[in-house]
Amino acid sequence: GAVVSQHPSWVICKSGTSVKIECRSLDFQATTMFWYRQFPKQSLMLMATSNEGSKATYEQGVEKDKFLINHASLTLSTLTVTSAHPEDSSFYICSATATGPNEKLFFGSGTQLSVL
Amino acid sequence: GDSVTQMEGPVTLSEEAFLTINCTYTATGYPSLFWYVQYPGEGLQLLLKATKADDKGSNKGFEATYRKETTSFHLEKGSVQVSDSAVYFCALRSLSGGYQKVTFGIGTKLQVIP
Numbered sequence: 001g002a003v004v005s006q007h008p009s010w011v012i013c014k015s016g017t018s019v020k021i022e023c024r025s026l027d028f029q030a031t032t033m034f035w036y037r038q039f040p041k042q043s044l045m046l047m048a049t050s051n052e053g054s055k056a057t058y059e060q061g062v063e064k065d066k067f068l069i070n071h072a073s074l075t076l077s078t079l080t081v082t083s084a085h086p087e088d089s090s091f092y093i094c095s096a097t098a099t100g101p102n103e104k105l106f107f108g109s110g111t112q113l114s115v116l
Numbered sequence: 117g118d119s120v121t122q123m124e125g126p127v128t129l130s131e132e133a134f135l136t137i138n139c140t141y142t143a144t145g146y147p148s149l150f151w152y153v154q155y156p157g158e159g160l161q162l163l164l165k166a167t168k169a170d171d172k173g174s175n176k177g178f179e180a181t182y183r184k185e186t187t188s189f190h191l192e193k194g195s196v197q198v199s200d201s202a203v204y205f206c207a208l209r210s211l212s213g214g215y216q217k218v219t220f221g222i223g224t225k226l227q228v229i230p
Contacts, residue, residue: 034218044205044220093160095218105209105218107152107160 003027004096006108013084014116021079021111023094029074030096034105035067038091050077084115118143122206122221129196129228137191137224139180139206147208149173149182149189154203154223163191163204196228 003026013019023033032051036044050056050071058064066088068080077096081088093110122139129135141149151163151173164173169184178193189206206221 036220042222044223046217046219049217095160104162105150106162 004106004108006094006111008111010112012114015085016083019081019084021092023077023108025075025096028098032097033071033077034095035079036093086115089113089115118210118219120206120208120219120221122224125225127226131198131228131230132195135193135196137204139189139221141187141208143208143210145210147210150207151180151191152205152207198228198230201226201228
């Protein structure tokens, strides 16, 4: 079946540095990718939706300049957390889907970010 | 906006017990409804889905029926196994502003003991 690979699975960084998380669809063309974050004991919260070749659409309250999303190809989307701070520590997960409103969503395994 | 409410776990059951995990939603329009499962150390996987009212999704012995009148999509299984131990997420997908949006519930951890 379709697989979405998310890398890295965990990362520890110093405050003020930037971290890039990659999300790849391995055997299908992902026209739309979603980025979520999950705080402990809370639901997955949608951060942004990215369509290949166009700017990402961010949810209300998500800082565009802090969470840079690039979806340059049909198999790769990246989320860059710029100038990370401890409050950015969270679990980030991506999902991808092919064309069509009823296509399945496939999820990456997530990235645990810890900012010291 | 859209929202999904599901019972907070953990839920602990003995093997072969009956399982119900409640899920209710609020949404405009006609969303599709999903149950996802996350086994330990793995990513989320689609368990079942229903795209319109009265549809029943089923997979691996799990079932859920899309009830528009009660805005619910409760997950059930007649006889759970130890291998069903996982976290279960209820979710809805809607079209908003021309693009897809998925909203998840908090997740319910299920632990099945032999």
